[in-house]
Amino acid sequence: MSSELKVGIVGAPRGSAFARSFQVISETRVTALCDINEDVLGRIADQYGIEERYTDYEKMVQGDLDIVAVTTPMPFHAPQAIMALEEGKHVISEVPAATDLEQCYRLAEAVRASDRKYMMAENYLYTKPNVLIRELAHQGLFGEVYFGEGEYIHELKELNERTPWRRKWQTGVNGCTYPTHSLGPLLQWMKDRVATVACFGSGHHYQDPRGDIYENEDTTFMICKLERGGLVNIRLDMLSDRPHNLSYYSLQGTKGCYEAPRGFGDGPKIWLADYSDNPNQWRSLWDFEEEFMPEIWKNPPEEALRAGHGGGDYFEIREFVDAIIHDTKPPVDVFKALDMTVPGLISEMSINRGGVPLPVPDFRNIRRFPEDLPGGDRILGQP
Ligand SMILES: NC(=O)c1ccc[n+]([C@@H]2O[C@H](COP(=O)([O-])OP(=O)(O)OC[C@H]3O[C@@H](n4cnc5c(N)ncnc54)[C@H](O)[C@@H]3O)[C@@H](O)[C@H]2O)c1
Numbered sequence: 001m002s003s004e005l006k007v008g009i010v011g012a013p014r015g016s017a018f019a020r021s022f023q024v025i026s027e028t029r030v031t032a033l034c035d036i037n038e039d040v041l042g043r044i045a046d047q048y049g050i051e052e053r054y055t056d057y058e059k060m061v062q063g064d065l066d067i068v069a070v071t072t073p074m075p076f077h078a079p080q081a082i083m084a085l086e087e088g089k090h091v092i093s094e095v096p097a098a099t100d101l102e103q104c105y106r107l108a109e110a111v112r113a114s115d116r117k118y119m120m121a122e123n124y125l126y127t128k129p130n131v132l133i134r135e136l137a138h139q140g141l142f143g144e145v146y147f148g149e150g151e152y153i154h155e156l157k158e159l160n161e162r163t164p165w166r167r168k169w170q171t172g173v174n175g176c177t178y179p180t181h182s183l184g185p186l187l188q189w190m191k192d193r194v195a196t197v198a199c200f201g202s203g204h205h206y207q208d209p210r211g212d213i214y215e216n217e218d219t220t221f222m223i224c225k226l227e228r229g230g231l232v233n234i235r236l237d238m239l240s241d242r243p244h245n246l247s248y249y250s251l252q253g254t255k256g257c258y259e260a261p262r263g264f265g266d267g268p269k270i271w272l273a274d275y276s277d278n279p280n281q282w283r284s285l286w287d288f289e290e291e292f293m294p295e296i297w298k299n300p301p302e303e304a305l306r307a308g309h310g311g312g313d314y315f316e317i318r319e320f321v322d323a324i325i326h327d328t329k330p331p332v333d334v335f336k337a338l339d340m341t342v343p344g345l346i347s348e349m350s351i352n353r354g355g356v357p358l359p360v361p362d363f364r365n366i367r368r369f370p371e372d373l374p375g376g377d378r379i380l381g382q383p
Contacts, residue, residue, distance in 0.1 A: 005090075005324065008032035008065040010057050010080055011072035012044040014094060017307065018069045018121075019048040021317040024303035028067065028321055034060040061087050067324070069121075070094060073165035078103035081118065082110040090117045092320050095180040096341040097334070099169060101361065104338050104345070105369040111334040119320045119330035120337030122184040123312035124247060128297060129268050129285055130185045131315075133251065133258055135292045137189040141272050143255030145190045146230040150182025151248035156238045161209060171214045175199050175348030176222035176236045180340040181247065183224070184332075186232050189251055193339040194232070196225040198357040199347035206239045214239055222347045225357070234343075258285070338363045 005028045009015035012035040022028045032052035035041040045053050054060040061068060061084050068084035070077050070093040078098040081091045097120050098104045111118045124130060137145055160167040170177045176199060187193060201217025208214060218239045224232040243263060251258040256272040268285035276283065289298070300311055307314035316331075323330040332340075343360050350358050359374040366372040 003027070004029050005066040005321065006031045006064060007067045007069060008034065008052075008060050008063065008089075009050075009069040009071060010034040010060065011070065011076075011094070012037070012040045014071040015069060016044050016048065017313050018071055018092070018317065019044070019050065021303075021307045021314045022067075022069075023048065024301075024307070024314070025318060025321055027325060032060050032063060032065060058083065061089065065089055067092065073163070074169045075099045075165070078107045082106055085110045085114040085116055085118065088114075088116060090320075090324050092119050092121050092317065093337075095120060095122055095184075096178070096344060097337040098341055099345075101342070101345060101373070102369060104342060104361075104363055105366060108334055108338065108363040108366070117320070117323050117330050118334045118337075119316075119323065120180070120332045120334075120340070121316050121320075122180050122332050122337075122340060123316050124181040125185055125188055125332070126312035126315040127247065128293075128311065129260065130247075130249070131297055132285060132289060132293050133249070134185070134189055135294065136256075136258075136270075136272070136288060137251065137253070138191075139292070141256055141274060142251060142253030142258070143273070145251060145253040147250075147252040148186040148190060148230075148232045149235075149248070149250040150186050150232070151235040151237075151245060152178060152182045153235070153237045153240070153242070153245040153248070155241060155244065157206065157208070167208065171216045171238055173348055174201060174216050174220070175351045176220050176234055176344045177216060177348070178236060178238070179222065179234055179344035179347070182234050182236070182249070183222075183232065183343060184340040185249060186251070187336075187339055190226065190230060190232075192226040192228050192230060193362065194224040194343040194360045195227045196357045197343045197346045197350055197360055198223045198355050199351040200355045201351055206241075217351070220347070220351065222343060224343055224360075335362075335364050 007022050007030045019030050022030050033045045033050045034054040034057050068089045070080045077093045081093045084091045199222045202219040204213045219237040222234040249260045258270045269282040270285045304311040304314040346358050346360050
């Protein structure tokens with residue numbers, strides 16, 4: 001491996017956040033950018049001083065690169081990641097990992113066949129409060145964790161018009177169409193995966209500018225039964241008129257509980273039995289920062305804070321590059337990526353059948369598609 005890893009990025013707007021992070025990591029250099037929109041391509045390549053510019057992804061991916069970052073709209077993530085792996089590149093992909101079960105299967109097979117690294121860039125794992133909760137949970141301070149809630153409430157009606165793929169893939173489909181930001185941290189804290197999903201919605205109360213009703217119900221609830229018996233509830237709402245709340249979480253264990261802020265004037269609050277004489281007394285999460293926050297987060301490099309999403313965008317790329325350099329497993333490998341992605345795909349099938357609970361395939365065990373899918377007919381059959 002040469003001392004500097006060459007990076008190519010596909011999908012310029014979101015790719016700019018990745019370019020910022022790769023540029024401040026001394027072991028990497030962004031040498032190529034691809035976008036089918038030449039104006040956006042030129043503007044962002046100029047902004048970040050990226051020399052090689054492509055409108056044809058296949059050409060970029062065949063070039064002299066070590067890493068490809070896939071930051072295009074959702075349906076391209078898996079096919080473009082697969083193509084890069086087949087060309088011998090390491091891949092970091094935006095969320096979700098895939099948009100249907102066959103893509104999931106093909107992605108898992110491509111990673112298995114490759115000696116390169118694949119990571120899904122779930123940046124909400126890396127926000128400051130979420131990193132601290134991970135540490136507390138993994139050190140056992142919550143006891144046995146058995147319940148969690150996640151919410152992604154982000155009104156996107158106007159953005160849907162500027163990025164029409166969202167109108168098709170996020171609000172043009174019913175179910176929990178964008179689950180990984182809320183589900184991902186909970187699965188990481190609970191060290192579990194979803195075994196069964198049921199999904200319900202609150203009805204349709206909004207229309208797009210053409211007068212068409214959004215196919216996605218305003219709020220959806222994805223109820224997840226975990227493999228070890230715990231429960232997780234995910235609320236997704238991209239349509240209701242209201243202020244954002246992108247990252248609400250709660251966590252319950254036998255020895256503690258946590259509630260993220262729900263906006264205005266609130267702070268993250270926690271109760272831990274080992275650190276309290278009073279079972280009714282919340283404490284601030286930040287009371288535990290000095291003792292439990294990993295060192296890198298106590299004094300984050302300035303560039304981490306500039307990179308976006310509260311430092312999350314920088315730390316995820318730092319850990320991906322470390323996995324390449326030290327030849328270790330990336331923190332969100334393909335199977336963890338699918339653990340965060342597949343429940344959302346199954347939720348779309350559940351909601352269209354009145355909320356019937358459906359099994360969530362574990363692609364670690366699926367070597368033939370669709371033959372190995374659990375309850376294959378129930379999953380793939382028509383509503
Ligand atoms: N993790 C996060 O916090 C976060 C934040 C924003 C966006 N995203 C994700 O990033 C991705 C992109 O989102 P966005 O808001 O930048 O979308 P966008 O529509 O603004 O940009 C997508 C770009 O991809 C280009 N493109 C489309 N098809 C292409 C192809 N086949 N080859 C090359 N370029 C192609 C388009 O021309 C466009 O410039 C989405 O998957 C989105 O979910 C994640």
